[in-house]
Amino acid sequence: MSVGHTGVTTEPVVSCGDEHEDCGIREVLDRIGDKWSVLVVVELAQGVRRFRQLQRAVPGISQRMLTLTVRRLERDGLVTRTVHPMVPPQVEYELTAMGHSLTYLVKALTDWSAEHRDAIAQARQEWDAAYPDSGIR
Amino acid sequence: MSVGHTGVTTEPVVSCGDEHEDCGIREVLDRIGDKWSVLVVVELAQGVRRFRQLQRAVPGISQRMLTLTVRRLERDGLVTRTVHPMVPPQVEYELTAMGHSLTYLVKALTDWSAEHRDAIAQARQEWDAAYPDSGIR
DNA sequence: CAGTATCCTCCATGATACTG
DNA sequence: CAGTATCATGGAGGATACTG
Numbered sequence: 001m002s003v004g005h006t007g008v009t010t011e012p013v014v015s016c017g018d019e020h021e022d023c024g025i026r027e028v029l030d031r032i033g034d035k036w037s038v039l040v041v042v043e044l045a046q047g048v049r050r051f052r053q054l055q056r057a058v059p060g061i062s063q064r065m066l067t068l069t070v071r072r073l074e075r076d077g078l079v080t081r082t083v084h085p086m087v088p089p090q091v092e093y094e095l096t097a098m099g100h101s102l103t104y105l106v107k108a109l110t111d112w113s114a115e116h117r118d119a120i121a122q123a124r125q126e127w128d129a130a131y132p133d134s135g136i137r
Numbered sequence: 138m139s140v141g142h143t144g145v146t147t148e149p150v151v152s153c154g155d156e157h158e159d160c161g162i163r164e165v166l167d168r169i170g171d172k173w174s175v176l177v178v179v180e181l182a183q184g185v186r187r188f189r190q191l192q193r194a195v196p197g198i199s200q201r202m203l204t205l206t207v208r209r210l211e212r213d214g215l216v217t218r219t220v221h222p223m224v225p226p227q228v229e230y231e232l233t234a235m236g237h238s239l240t241y242l243v244k245a246l247t248d249w250s251a252e253h254r255d256a257i258a259q260a261r262q263e264w265d266a267a268y269p270d271s272g273i274r
Numbered sequence: 275c276a277g278t279a280t281c282c283t284c285c286a287t288g289a290t291a292c293t294g
Numbered sequence: 295c296a297g298t299a300t301c302a303t304g305g306a307g308g309a310t311a312c313t314g
Contacts, residue, residue: 012244014182024250025175025243027257033170035307038162045151051276062308067277071273077260088275089314098253105249106162107149112242113161116235120164123214123235136208172287188296199288204297225295226294278313285306293298 031076036061036069038106041095044079045103048094078102168213173198173206175243178232181216182240185231215239 032038036058043049043057055066070093073079078099084090095103127136169175173195180186180194192203207230210216215236221227232240 012182012241014179014240014244014247024254025179025247027254028246028250029170029175033166038166042151042162045149063277064279064309065307068273068307071271075261075264075273076257077264083276089277091276098256101253102249103151104149105245107151108242108245109165110151110162112239113165116238117161117164119235120213124212127212127214134208136205136212200297201289201299202287205287220296226297228296276314279311281309281311283306283308285304287303287305289300289302291299291301294296 031072031078032102032106032109034069036065037073038109040066040069040073041078041099041102041106044093044095044099045106048092050093051091054093073099168209169239169243169246171206173202174210175246177203177206177210178215178236178239178243181230181232181236182243185229187230188228191230210236 032041039058039061040054043054049057051066051070054070055061055063058066061069070079070081074081077096080094080096082092082094084092176195176198177191180191186194188203188207191207192198192200195203198206207216207218211218215233217231217233219229219231221229
């Protein structure tokens with residue numbers, strides 16, 4: 001995917017077209033852009049998980065945020081929540097077909113990230129060296 | 138790069154592996170997850186743009202946020218900033234090769250969004266109907 | 275175990291004014 | 295035109311306690 005020099009390469013034609021607003025990117029971004037959704041989806045991509053399993057698998061997430069995150073994913077039709085009436089309670093979360101399709105997008109995300117993290121880190125170092133106290137971070 | 142399958146298909150094997158942290162997703166997410174970066178990148182995907190051009194192309198963005206956004210993109214090596222010394226000042230922003238490669242990811246994002254926005258909207262309606270005052274949004 | 279219910283904090287964003 | 299400098303604020307997220 002070398003975009004190389006001056007020449008125009010094959011553009012992915014990403015544009016908002018005639019939309020006045022912001023395409024529909026915001027909708028997705030508002031979901032995957034938050035702090036935990038993607039990490040929860042990544043874990044659920046491995047299979048069915050219970051609440052505490054999820055919390056242990058996503059270090060640092062609070063009970064409250066995990067609840068909010070899975071609720072929103074459920075509301076969007078990306079995750080199913082299955083309650084098994086027993087003591088102690090058992091609730092299982094699982095990706096829907098749509099939630100599953102999202103993992104392909106997430107993979108694209110991680111791939112791009114892995115591919116460019118070094119270049120980004122270097123660019124940042126150079127920039128920070130050039131403008132030591134710019135306030136930008 | 139068709140992201141949209143239906144049903145269970147071959148898994149993209151998206152996992153954090155043995156990483157304790159959160160892969161490198163957070164780095165990308167922190168950039169594309171913010172309110173404006175993606176929209177600016179989308180506009181710059183069309184070609185070279187000046188500051189005011191960008192601001193007009195991205196409705197709702199404040200001068201301050203546009204400055205911050207392009208600065209951060211520049212710092213990450215995704216955008217170049219070229220100052221032409223003249224009166225009035227002229228500054229041009231352009232995607233780097235890496236910034237360009239990001240547009241493919243953004244396209245995957247918009248594609249997925251376009252493909253599932255209806256399903257998501259419907260899932261939300263149904264959920265909101267089932268749990269009228271849940272507080273979730 | 276799987277959550278609710280509160281309270282609180284900080285930071286991303288916004289609004290406004292000024293400048294080379 | 296292309297910014298900087300301040301000040302203000304809302305809401306995402308965190309901490310803690312309690313419950314069926």
